[in-house]
Amino acid sequence: MHINFLKQLESIVEESDPKPSKIQKREFTVVDPWSDSTMSNLLTKISGGLKKLTGYHKSNKIYSGKVPLTSSHNALKNKDVELGGRKYHIKGSPGTGAFAKLYKASVDGNTEEIVALKVQKPAFPWEFYMYRQLDTRISDIQRPSYGYAHEVHVFADVSVLVCNFLPYGTLLDAINSHLVVGQHMDEVLCIYYTIEMLHMLETLHSVGIIHGDFKPDNMLVCYPSEEITDDTFRSETRSGQNQGLCLIDWGRGIDVNLFPAGTEFLADCGTSGFSCIEMQEERSWTYQVDTFGLCVVAHMMLHGEEMSIAKVPGTGGSYMYQPKLSFKRLCCRELLIFAYKSDAQ
Numbered sequence: 001m002h003i004n005f006l007k008q009l010e011s012i013v014e015e016s017d018p019k020p021s022k023i024q025k026r027e028f029t030v031v032d033p034w035s036d037s038t039m040s041n042l043l044t045k046i047s048g049g050l051k052k053l054t055g056y057h058k059s060n061k062i063y064s065g066k067v068p069l070t071s072s073h074n075a076l077k078n079k080d081v082e083l084g085g086r087k088y089h090i091k092g093s094p095g096t097g098a099f100a101k102l103y104k105a106s107v108d109g110n111t112e113e114i115v116a117l118k119v120q121k122p123a124f125p126w127e128f129y130m131y132r133q134l135d136t137r138i139s140d141i142q143r144p145s146y147g148y149a150h151e152v153h154v155f156a157d158v159s160v161l162v163c164n165f166l167p168y169g170t171l172l173d174a175i176n177s178h179l180v181v182g183q184h185m186d187e188v189l190c191i192y193y194t195i196e197m198l199h200m201l202e203t204l205h206s207v208g209i210i211h212g213d214f215k216p217d218n219m220l221v222c223y224p225s226e227e228i229t230d231d232t233f234r235s236e237t238r239s240g241q242n243q244g245l246c247l248i249d250w251g252r253g254i255d256v257n258l259f260p261a262g263t264e265f266l267a268d269c270g271t272s273g274f275s276c277i278e279m280q281e282e283r284s285w286t287y288q289v290d291t292f293g294l295c296v297v298a299h300m301m302l303h304g305e306e307m308s309i310a311k312v313p314g315t316g317g318s319y320m321y322q323p324k325l326s327f328k329r330l331c332c333r334e335l336l337i338f339a340y341k342s343d344a345q
């Protein structure tokens, strides 16, 4: 199967490779997509549309619930948080990110209805906007790969994003669970997840969306609720969000359509090990930020560690970037080497 995939990828790369006669002087705007000024300009630009989005709730007051949302995890455990007329009972915390605190909560006393509450200070409505863009731009069949947001409650001081809760942990947890017992993830599973991630990015990028923070702690693992048989596996449509990976955390998401055509971005994601080559060399980038993240994730699954890269001479005075660790034990060697080469161009 991967031979066909390689052929397909090769033709895409050839088509996108500008022949000398087609090379023109490119003029484009360069923007830091995550700077405070860009974020506030974008939020002003979309503010009219944001108010109309289903599930968007804004208050100009500070949050005044009985327990402050920014209390410690322990202080919030087993407490009720009321938002928009619904009562969320905090059951625990599935994790903390660099920007937010996450809580697992049941809704209105129904222990079957579990959600994830993402609490962020200062308030941050951008992620909700990105989720709604995914709802409108991604087809139903692909949509389960990207997580769902039901609503957001924006206060003057804090915001709470209400998302689907997935109970099986992140891809980083899965990688680490192998490492603690001195093993690596099974190669076939690495290939399965890598193909899924390639598909995810192909879909996202084709609708002008960049994730911007593509790493294994932003990928939740999904399992089917029923046992997998050959038949159910083959007929798998992902419509029930029941297998594979789910990309979450859209706080650094970029809606390319909000920028003038041809805009490129200049900024560093600041996540050690995930800065793409362009970021490391202070050059502008667009979709490479995600593709590089994918290469690092694949590397972490295979080798259990982040990817160090070397710049090596290629043919005719060209050069390419390749991971320092070799792929010698792998049957998917060609597939990965090709993906790395394509990203380096």
Ligand SMILES: Nc1ncnc2c1ncn2[C@@H]1O[C@H](COP(=O)(O)OP(=O)(O)O)[C@@H](O)[C@H]1O
Binding pocket: 094, 095, 096, 097, 098, 099, 100, 101, 102, 116, 118, 163, 164, 165, 166, 167, 169, 170, 217, 218, 220, 248, 249, 250, 251
């Ligand atoms: N919907 C969810 N279901 C289960 N766990 C989640 C969910 N969303 C986030 N988490 C957990 O919380 C962590 C932090 O969430 P994330 O959205 O990545 O926050 P940040 O923007 O601060 O990085 C994730 O790495 C994951 O472990």
Ligand SMILES: [Mg+2]
Binding pocket: 097, 098, 217, 218, 249
């Ligand atoms: Mg995160």
